[in-house]
Amino acid sequence: MTIVDPKPARPDQADLDKAAGRPEDAAQWTAKIRETAVEALPPQKLLPDRQPAYVASWIYVFGVTTICALLVVIATGLVLAIMGPNWWHVSSTGLFVNSLHLWSVEVFFFAMVVHLWGKFFMAAWRGRRQATWITGVVCFLVSVGAAFTGYLSQQNFDSQWISTQAKDGINSTGAGAIFNVTNFGQMIMWHITLLPLCVLALVGIHVLMVRLRGVVPPFPAKGEVPEGTEVPAANATEVEA
Amino acid sequence: MSADTNGRSTKVRKFKVDRDAAPWHGRYAPYDLAKEFLVALVVVVVLVGGLAVLFGSPDDKPVTVKSWSTANPIDFAQTATTELDGTSGTAGYGPPYNLNGTAQSIGPIIPAKWLGVHHPIDTAQDFVLGPLSTLPDNPEVQAAITEYQSASATQQQAWTAAYEKAVANATYSDGKLVVPKGDYGPVATLIAAETSMARSGALDGALLSSRQFYGTDYTKPLLFIADGQYLANLADNQHLSGDQWGMMNETGSYPGQAWLWLYTLWYQVPPANTSSNGDIQVFAIMIVLTALLALVPFIPGLRSIPRWSRLYRLIWREHYREVERDGGARAAAVPTG
Amino acid sequence: MQALALVFGTLFGSIIDLNKPGHYIHWGFIQMSYANGLVILLMIIVFFAAILIPFKSHKGEDR
Secondary structure, three states: OOOOOOOOOOOOHHHHHHHHHOOHOOOOHHHHHHHHHHHHHHHHHOOOOOEEOOOOOOOHHHHHHHHHHHHHHHHHHHHHHHOOHHHHOOOHHHHHHHHHHHHHHHHHHHHHHHHHHHHHHHOOOOOOOOHHHHHHHHHHHHHHHHHHHHOOOOOHHHHHHHHHHHHHHHHHHHHHHHHOOOOOHHHHHHHHHHHHHHHHHHHHHHHHHHHHHHHOOOOOOOOOOOOOOOOEEOOOOOOOO | EOOOOOOEEEEEOOOOOOOOOOOOOOOOOOOOOOHHHHHHHHHHHHHHHHHHHHHHHOOOOOOHHHHHHOOOOOHHHHHHHHHOOOOOOOOOOOOOOOOOOOOOOEOOHHHHHOOOOOOOHHHHHHHHHHHHHHOOOOOOHHHHHHHHHHHHHHHHHHHHHHHHHHHOOOOOOOOEEOOOOOOOOOOHHHHHHHHHHHHOOOOHHHHHOOOHHHEEHHHHHHHHHHHHHHHHHHHHHHHOOHOHHHHHHOOOOOOOHHHHHHHHHHOOOOOOOOOHHHHHHHHHHHHHHHHHHHOOHHOHHHHHHHHOOOOOOHHOHHHHHHHHOOOOOOOOOOOOO | HHHHHHHHHOOOOOOOOOOOOOOEEOOOOOOEHHHHHHHHHHHHHHHHHHHOOEEEEEEOOOO
8 A cells, every 4th residue: 555645845846847837838927927037036046045255244134124123113003003093092002002113113214224324335236236226215215205104193293293394395396286294084094005015015126136136245356357347238229438 | 249148249338346246256154034034023123112111102182273272362363363364374375275375486397386276275264254154053153254254355354454453462361352442343253253162172173074074184173273373382392393403303302203304404504494485495405315316326426435435345344354365366257247 | 901001001101201391402503302313323323333343154165
């Protein structure tokens, strides 16, 4: 009698071949998406267990610290959402959760700014990493917006003052026609749905970009890159000035 | 021109040290990303928990029309008069609230004007006459409303101008506004009734739920409150005013939005600190600076600052020690940018 | 739930009360609260500490 192992350690290659990868299916959208994704980010690149030896400084921990702070912001925000916007004004537990939410935002921006300074002084956009830099800057801006709508959603004196002052700046740009800072309902919806989704999407793209390109190498030491070295042009129609 | 491994031709350009990077062919070392993530998470949770336990968070009670008119009925009455005669900040604001004011501009660019009125507010009707008309069992007030609305614009202006001058010297006693005698027509009755309505709390409700029961749009009560001095004085005491770099600050001694430092800086210096177009000017400056930050990788000079600062020699000092010790033996192959 | 509220209320009701009026740095046209100034100073200190403090990593060998 053959005993079938109920829990094989890894999928059998034959089973994998039944599910995907046949040449006759290569034109499928699914197949094309999978092949592009796996080619760009195979598992070893997505979750590497080694890094170049130059990744050896405490400055490198501030990206992941920013993400961890963001997770705490979201977790505490979820608790506030579960109990509703009035809870923290009437409950001491609620006030404590609000405190966690506020201080996690402070830690989030603290870590993000130190991360930004570190990446700037490493010129981390080098080597086809411009998109990584740009998504980072945009993520910073959207995060400022998310924090701003949070301050507007407090339903206390602070939010009254911030909204009646900020309206002038925003109205001057014409954006006040749609983005009405004195409209609590609108501001809290932007704060708990629209902007967190944007921040998460941007963070996701930003981290995938880092995995795709790898951590930026140091500036070349003297003589490492000989004079007159050439690199592939980013845009094939570009001509060196 | 050169060809890649598939025989496709590729254009090339010169290696630029502030734009390009040589691919790494050197040593790798173990680096446990998952463990790093978990450690960072624990550190952040402990830090945030500690800060929350130590310092808590602020929650200053909001101002209501009731608390404002109770604390300072004269300021309230003055503001209500300006709402009635159309001289308040909101009344003469312009878009997006009305067309009574000039939108801010930079040269020919007037975005608020182009987008127009989206949150229409007629302060006389929405802040004064409308709420007063909801008062039940008050024929004196209804008669005053009718008298005011039937009068000519010139007559209305004469009444309100006279009253505005007088109410600056008014007092409040025995639950009544005491104003020097004069010819104010129905305006004195209207403002007195408005002040009583405010002090009862009924005006807060009327302003919020004027269109629907479940109001979440506080534009009307907020703009009314902000037209007075009371809110501004409270803010000034807490160092939250614009000219106090208040945008960065929080109530009490809490840290605020320190990341707004550059945005608020421009409000402290010419031209924005005195210009009536100050807001749009500051926004324009910030859009340019933000674009510069985002596009640093493409801007020669700006993108060279990291290399000129030589801070990277500190960050990667172990790496350079190794490279210089090996005499460049681990030099990269032809960089691929 | 009552017990939790009591614990959070008394123990975690903020040990240091920051609701008192703040203090401000005045330097030319710059005005900054002590709290914000401290946050920014800490950022600078942490940044340089991160760069200067040695990071002990495993010395692996691979190419």
